[in-house]
Amino acid sequence: MIKDITIGQFFPGSSPIHKLDPRAKILILLVYIITLFLVKNFFSLLLLFLFSFICVLISKISAKSVWKSIRALIFIVIFTAVLQIVYNKNGTVLLKPFPQFDFCITSGGVFTAVFLVLRIIALILLSSLLTYTTSPTMLTDAIERLLSPLKLFHIKVHSLAMMMTIALRFIPTLIREIDIIMSAQKARGAKLDAGKFGERIKALISVFVPLFVSSFRRAAELAVAMECRCYTDGANRSRLKVMRFALRDYLAFFICAVIFAGALVVNYVPLCQSLLFERVI
Amino acid sequence: MEQDTLLKFENVSYTYEEEEENNRLAVRNISFEIKKGEFIVVLGHNGSGKSTIAKLSNSIYLPTSGRVLVDGMDTSVEENEIPCRKKIGVVFQNPDNQIVASIVEEDVAFGPENLNLPQKEIRARVDEALKAVGMYEYRLHETHRLSGGQKQRVAIAGIIAMRPAGIVLDEPTAMLDPKGRADILETVHTLNKELGMTVVLITHFMEEALHADRIFVINDAVVERTGTPDEIFSDAAFLETCGLELPDTAKLCLLLKKRGVSLPDRIFTPEALIEELVRQTERA
Ligand SMILES: Nc1ncnc2c1ncn2[C@@H]1O[C@H](COP(=O)(O)OP(=O)(O)OP(=O)(O)O)[C@@H](O)[C@H]1O
Ligand SMILES: [Mg+2]
Numbered sequence A: 001m002i003k004d005i006t007i008g009q010f011f012p013g014s015s016p017i018h019k020l021d022p023r024a025k026i027l028i029l030l031v032y033i034i035t036l037f038l039v040k041n042f043f044s045l046l047l048l049f050l051f052s053f054i055c056v057l058i059s060k061i062s063a064k065s066v067w068k069s070i071r072a073l074i075f076i077v078i079f080t081a082v083l084q085i086v087y088n089k090n091g092t093v094l095l096k097p098f099p100q101f102d103f104c105i106t107s108g109g110v111f112t113a114v115f116l117v118l119r120i121i122a123l124i125l126l127s128s129l130l131t132y133t134t135s136p137t138m139l140t141d142a143i144e145r146l147l148s149p150l151k152l153f154h155i156k157v158h159s160l161a162m163m164m165t166i167a168l169r170f171i172p173t174l175i176r177e178i179d180i181i182m183s184a185q186k187a188r189g190a191k192l193d194a195g196k197f198g199e200r201i202k203a204l205i206s207v208f209v210p211l212f213v214s215s216f217r218r219a220a221e222l223a224v225a226m227e228c229r230c231y232t233d234g235a236n237r238s239r240l241k242v243m244r245f246a247l248r249d250y251l252a253f254f255i256c257a258v259i260f261a262g263a264l265v266v267n268y269v270p271l272c273q274s275l276l277f278e279r280v281i
Numbered sequence B: 001m002e003q004d005t006l007l008k009f010e011n012v013s014y015t016y017e018e019e020e021e022n023n024r025l026a027v028r029n030i031s032f033e034i035k036k037g038e039f040i041v042v043l044g045h046n047g048s049g050k051s052t053i054a055k056l057s058n059s060i061y062l063p064t065s066g067r068v069l070v071d072g073m074d075t076s077v078e079e080n081e082i083p084c085r086k087k088i089g090v091v092f093q094n095p096d097n098q099i100v101a102s103i104v105e106e107d108v109a110f111g112p113e114n115l116n117l118p119q120k121e122i123r124a125r126v127d128e129a130l131k132a133v134g135m136y137e138y139r140l141h142e143t144h145r146l147s148g149g150q151k152q153r154v155a156i157a158g159i160i161a162m163r164p165a166g167i168v169l170d171e172p173t174a175m176l177d178p179k180g181r182a183d184i185l186e187t188v189h190t191l192n193k194e195l196g197m198t199v200v201l202i203t204h205f206m207e208e209a210l211h212a213d214r215i216f217v218i219n220d221a222v223v224e225r226t227g228t229p230d231e232i233f234s235d236a237a238f239l240e241t242c243g244l245e246l247p248d249t250a251k252l253c254l255l256l257k258k259r260g261v262s263l264p265d266r267i268f269t270p271e272a273l274i275e276e277l278v279r280q281t282e283r284a
Helices: A022-038 A042-059 A063-072 A074-087 A107-133 A136-153 A157-187 A197-228 A247-268 A270-280 B017-022 B050-056 B078-087 B104-108 B110-114 B119-132 B148-160 B178-194 B229-233 B236-241 B248-258 B270-283
Strands: A093-095 B005-014 B027-035 B039-044 B065-070 B088-091 B166-170 B198-203 B214-219 B222-227
Touching (some): A022 A107, A022 A136, A022 A247, A042 A107, A042 A247, A063 A074, A063 A107, A074 A107, A136 A157, A157 A197, B005 B050, B005 B198, B027 B065, B027 B222, B039 B050, B050 B166, B050 B198, B078 B088, B104 B110, B104 B148, B110 B119, B110 B148, B119 B148, B148 B178, B166 B178, B178 B198, B214 B229, B214 B236, B222 B229, B229 B236, B248 B270
Parallel strands (some): B039 B198, B088 B166, B166 B198
Antiparallel strands (some): B005 B027, B214 B222
16 A cells, blocks of 8 residues: 555656656646636636646656556545535535435535546646656756745755755655565564554554664765765755756747636636537537 | 875774763774775674774764875865765665665766766766666666665766765675675776776675785774785684684685695685686596
């Protein structure tokens, strides 16, 4: 189960999405998320959903990995949907399964449920696409650059970025370590996946204490290894991969701007909505 | 100081802070000199002070007393810290704890990036270093999916991308299987023979010491003896007092001799033993 965690995974490739400047990707994702939450109109949402879906297609990331990232949050998706269907009383009553109770399924509930599910999935798709198509180092480099104005406030942006690089690098290592420690403790009779809640919590402590101890040792060793490679405070570092906005990045900005603006126009201009509704319905 | 000495320890002692009140030295009054291009193997039992020596050699630790000179530069002078680390790279036992980045080539680039080299230069060095350790095809792979031996080769590449004059390897094969160990050993020998890099290999596998130019035997914080593999391995009693064993082939020779097979002294490699036995059977 713990091996299914895919945070920060990267699938090297050469699709146009892979080639985009990571800064462009981050900015686009940010604007996308904001637009996604501003939008209340179904057509706008559909447009945004299609956008992230097409991005996934262009990136050539395997359907399996995409599904994995959705599956990790599927519980939240289902929970939101069920909540809406059960509690939303707007619109016409579609179904009243138990006449003696007040419970009923309404068109408003179903509509909102579908709306929210689409919104969450669109969100997951595009955000996981960012880490899937960007190497962790490039990602943190990009964040460092985007946050570099904060240097004015004496915030050590580089150190933050380096911490993120290392965190992303060590996630798989630590996950494997948790797995090994869990097996070792199970072999000694720790009840990690059975027993009362209290017992399981206690058993988990037996996993996390060794994990912390070994993480501190790792950190100390890594620090020495980094010093051996002439790492100081990171103020004067050059980069293997220089980031420069290229034509394709401007093109991407343009396309996204058009699509996002389109979604917002449909959302906010009543005339558009009525036009669309007349056409479709 | 002559031009051809890369690393020089002058009466170096070192105490860990925690051990100060016990007056225990991790390294006691050590002196030695390593010439450019040499292949040195350092042998010693657990806790004898080998890792401490490795960390003293590039200014990670500063001697409590005495001096360490890297190409003539005193490691305890603050301005020399980075130049010393550029001259002597250190590779440690656990490759997992030396790799900084998630992608092979990005990790190898870490050192050159710290040296603030231009992008083209970094690219050239990364490619060269990865080719030298035979990991070029893996440059875009994720580091955590590599085998232990491959990870260790990436760690070595990360050091040689900084183009040091010498490389100190602290038990680089301790966590590897025989195949991984053989790969690393071959890589290290290539660095020495083809790139002319000075190598200090710290190990407790006697077999790894057979092809060294010189061996340093460390015992309880001092350099007990230095010598060629022939000199060191022909004194089994001495090795035992230092908590070390003979290489397997040498042990086998001793047993054969006990059973009445007449063998010349100083056979330490399986190849030499086979050659000798073949010669004897042919004669008989
Ligand atoms: N961080 C530390 N703090 C205190 N004492 C230490 C520390 N590291 C090592 N020592 C002590 O210093 C001595 C030499 O240790 P060192 O690690 O150099 O030995 P080693 O030869 O590398 O051993 P091994 O073969 O186990 O790696 C040992 O007695 C050890 O207990
Ligand atoms: Mg050691």
